[in-house]
Amino acid sequence: MKINLKRFTGITFPRGVHPKYNKELSVEKAVEILPTPAKILVPLLQNIGAMSVPVVKSKQEIVYGEKIADGKGYISASIHSPVSGIVQKPTVTTLPNGRHVPVLPIKTNENHIEGNELWDLIYGGDWLKKLKVNFTSEGITEKIYNAGIVGLGGAAFPSHVKIAFNYKNTVDTFLVNGCECEPYLTTDYRLMVESPESIVAGSLLAGKTLNTNKIYICIEDNKPEAIKAIEAAAKETPVKVVVLKTKYPQGSERHLVRAVTNRIIPLGGIPVDVDVAVNNVSTVSAVAGAVLRGNPLTHRIVTVTGRGIKNPKNIMVPIGTQYKDVIEYCGGLTDDAVRVVSGGPMMGFAFTDFDMPITKGTSGITVFTKKDIKARKETACIKCGRCVDVCPMRLVPAKLAQAVRHRDIELAQKYNILACMESGCCGYICPAGIPLVQLIRMGKAMIVSDKKNKEKIDS
Ligand code: SF4
Numbered sequence: 026m027k028i029n030l031k032r033f034t035g036i037t038f039p040r041g042v043h044p045k046y047n048k049e050l051s052v053e054k055a056v057e058i059l060p061t062p063a064k065i066l067v068p069l070l071q072n073i074g075a076m077s078v079p080v081v082k083s084k085q086e087i088v089y090g091e092k093i094a095d096g097k098g099y100i101s102a103s104i105h106s107p108v109s110g111i112v113q114k115p116t117v118t119t120l121p122n123g124r125h126v127p128v129l130p131i132k133t134n135e136n137h138i139e140g141n142e143l144w145d146l147i148y149g150g151d152w153l154k155k156l157k158v159n160f161t162s163e164g165i166t167e168k169i170y171n172a173g174i175v176g177l178g179g180a181a182f183p184s185h186v187k188i189a190f191n192y193k194n195t196v197d198t199f200l201v202n203g204c205e206c207e208p209y210l211t212t213d214y215r216l217m218v219e220s221p222e223s224i225v226a227g228s229l230l231a232g233k234t235l236n237t238n239k240i241y242i243c244i245e246d247n248k249p250e251a252i253k254a255i256e257a258a259a260k261e262t263p264v265k266v267v268v269l270k271t272k273y274p275q276g277s278e279r280h281l282v283r284a285v286t287n288r289i290i291p292l293g294g295i296p297v298d299v300d301v302a303v304n305n306v307s308t309v310s311a312v313a314g315a316v317l318r319g320n321p322l323t324h325r326i327v328t329v330t331g332r333g334i335k336n337p338k339n340i341m342v343p344i345g346t347q348y349k350d351v352i353e354y355c356g357g358l359t360d361d362a363v364r365v366v367s368g369g370p371m372m373g374f375a376f377t378d379f380d381m382p383i384t385k386g387t388s389g390i391t392v393f394t395k396k397d398i399k400a401r402k403e404t405a406c407i408k409c410g411r412c413v414d415v416c417p418m419r420l421v422p423a424k425l426a427q428a429v430r431h432r433d434i435e436l437a438q439k440y441n442i443l444a445c446m447e448s449g450c451c452g453y454i455c456p457a458g459i460p461l462v463q464l465i466r467m468g469k470a471m472i473v474s475d476k477k478n479k480e481k482i483d484s
């Protein structure tokens with residue numbers, strides 16, 4: 026199959042929406058490094074797949090970067106301590122997505138790596154001058170596994186599994202996703218501006234494992250500074266920049282593949298089905314850190330934004346930092362803040378317990394005010410068809426919602442509810458204020474619980 030890159034700018038995919046991006050709140054804010062909190066809570070499930078198994082005991086003293094949990098299942102990832110300190114008795118927390126997970130609390134001590142030293146270790150310095158890509162695919166994959174890297178764009182799929190699966194198949198094109206199409210968030214943008222070399226180095230290394238040098242870093246045209254920085258860093262390399270039209274959800278793997286290569290991933294399929302691999306820019310930067318510097322994944326950049334937070338910022342935080350510490354560092358919530366969301370407004374999850382920890386997959390915290398959330402009174406569906414026009418998965422959201430309301434999960438499945446990627450486009454556009462995504466999520470939960478009940482009866 027041949028890639029059809031007729032032009033390198035202004036490309037996009039059919040359907041989708043143009044929400045107000047609101048990135049100006051944090052886009053110019055250089056990444057700050059959060060001072061190490063007195064205590065962090067490290068969840069033992071931070072990836073899609075199996076839970077990690079602790080390899081430390083309570084009261085044990087640990088140092089920065091030490092492995093604290095092993096990713097033992099086929100799809101799992103190890104976890105390393107982002108701080109030095111003493112492990113406390115395990116406990117349980119509920120993450121913003123509603124999952125109950127065990128956590129390892131760690132009381133930090135004085136032996137921190139902080140500030141610029143930490144930045145230089147993880148993102149700073151030269152990445153390309155001495156880069157010799159003389160590693161084997163297996164060697165790179167092993168280093169990624171040892172570092173506990175997962176997809177940092179939000180999916181949190183273990184990267185070693187994804188990369189190994191891709192190089193065992195016939196991938197001819199590698200897309201590095203720097204779209205960050207979710208409104209408000211500027212995490213990937215800041216990384217592209219402040220550490221473009223780590224992204225280019227990671228792209229070359231991941232490209233090497235995939236046996237392809239058709240490597241395209243994909244960026245939307247509302248991020249000119251990022252385009253400039255990546256183009257400058259990639260100048261002497263085979264890595265190319267593809268500029269895409271700004272549209273939501275351009276950053277979804279399926280729609281990125283469609284826009285850049287004109288290949289259509291079959292329903293229920295993945296990019297490798299059309300010979301393409303996709304990784305996020307933050308993920309490939311972590312790959313460079315793991316392969317070239319032996320860094321485990323211990324920190325990530327989080328955007329804290331919205332008109333409901335006093336000082337919006339982009340912050341580099343230890344994984345396991347509690348939301349309350351990050352919110353406090355940003356000056357706290359404004360008096361008119363009414364809703365706090367983990368992630369952005371389209372795909373994020375609202376939550377109220379600020380003791381919860383940030384995980385490898387947390388890209389941002391968005392705080393909305395009363396004014397942002399104009400209470401829309403729900404009315405009856407007027408059958409305008411707008412939800413159908415914008416659905417990037419070509420579903421009929423109005424019918425899905427109706428089937429869920431009637432608790433008819435068979436009908437919902439017939440309408441392909443499981444293909445919904447929860448983009449939020451339908452709810453965003455609906456003039457009747459129908460909570461379409463919430464209903465669809467409810468329908469999916471009903472299917473899961475129905476399946477579990479049937480399994481119980483069968484056993
Ligand atoms: S049905 Fe799902 S995929 Fe389609 S617009 Fe709604 S949330 Fe997005």
Ligand code: SF4
Nearest residue numbers: 406407409410412455
């Ligand atoms: S957009 Fe809303 S009102 Fe229009 S058809 Fe869809 S559910 Fe009905």
